[in-house]
Amino acid sequence: MLKAERSVAPAFMPKTLLSRIGFALSLAIFIAAALMLFHILRGIDPDKLIVALKATDPRTLAAGAGFVAAGYLTLTCYDLFALRTIGRTDVPYRVAALGGFTSYAVGHNIGASVFSGGAVRYHIYSGWGLSVVDVTKICFVAGLTFWLGNITVLGLGILYAPDAARALDHLPLWANRALGLFLLALLGAYVAWVWTARRVIGREKWHLTLPGGGLTLLQIAIGIVDLGCCAAAVYMLMPPQPNLGFVMLAVIFVAATLLGFASHAPGGLGVFDAAMLIGLWEFNREELVAGLLLFRLLYYIIPFVLSLFILGIREVLLGRDGRRIAASAPAAIARTGEYRHRQSDAT
Secondary structure, three states: OHHHHHHHHHHHHHHHHHHHHHHHHHHHHHHHHHHHHHHHHOOOOHHHHHHHHHOOOHHHHHHHHHHHHHHHHHHHHHHHHHHHHOOOOOOOHHHHHHHHHHHHHHHHHHOOHHHHHHHHHHHHHHHHOOOHHHHHHHHHHHHHHHHHHHHHHHHHHHHHOHHHHHHHHOOOHHHHHHHHHHHHHHHHHHHHHHHHOOOEEOOHHHOEEOOOHHHHHHHHHHHHHHHHHHHHHHHHHOOOOOOOOHHHHHHHHHHHHHHHHHHOOHHHOOHHHHHHHHHOOOOOHHHHHHHHHHHHHHHHHHHHHHHHHHHHHHHHHHHHHHHHHHHHHHHHHHHHHHHHHHHHHHO
16 A cells, blocks of 8 residues: 555656645745835825826726726637537527626636636536536636637737837847747647647546637637737726827736736736836826726726626525425425326226
């Protein structure tokens, strides 16, 4: 027994080591961002911040909310695409929309979105006969769509505006252009890989057939639209001066989002904000913080509250239907027994 345990142990050591390295990197990113954020916010004037919040044009706020709504609408396509990829064409869009919106709204705020969002998805999709394995595949395909979109936007953005990335990584322009080319080459290699043959990953019941070349391009398009809507929402909420180009802001936004994702902090709290404040150093601090606070309100807090409300209403309706079925069951059983009794008398 001891010999068997020793033979199995080395197989788990690399995974344990990688998980520890990943945890250490996430912790390092969070601590570094927290220190930077504290240093930046220390000079913020609260009165000027309140003035900046009150000075926000309602039309600008409405435009930002519209782009956020469009972004969440695109997120529902993540789940719809994933459901079709695993062959569940019987699940309608309304269920995919419910699963996509609530899982992302909850996962964005709680953190560890793979687990928190996955739990919400399972709660919804299990009613349609989907297993834990099915939901895991949905999470994987949705995550793949997210990364494909991010790599595309980041690669094209850095290649077009290397100065935007330089604000965060402080690398020379040629190095950032090389990074953009590398990301696009990596993306092109993946698209070619899935286009040339049917690609299956995993084994036994965990196996998954990856989308082919054409569907992968659709995945990339969904990811681009999602990120474009989110970046447009931030762009609308930014101070009017200086007039920073949309592409430059989009690059900084995507990089900040990925750093927040890597930190595993709920909503990238602290990490995303620090990266945005560093990358957009040209803006007035109070006005920039006001814009970021409004974005958090629109993209994180309001959808989170709305998703909890929707899930609560759903539970009430399901509970009411369950009680109705339970109440009608004895009567149905009695009618069945009476029918069988009459049939026996007739014979």
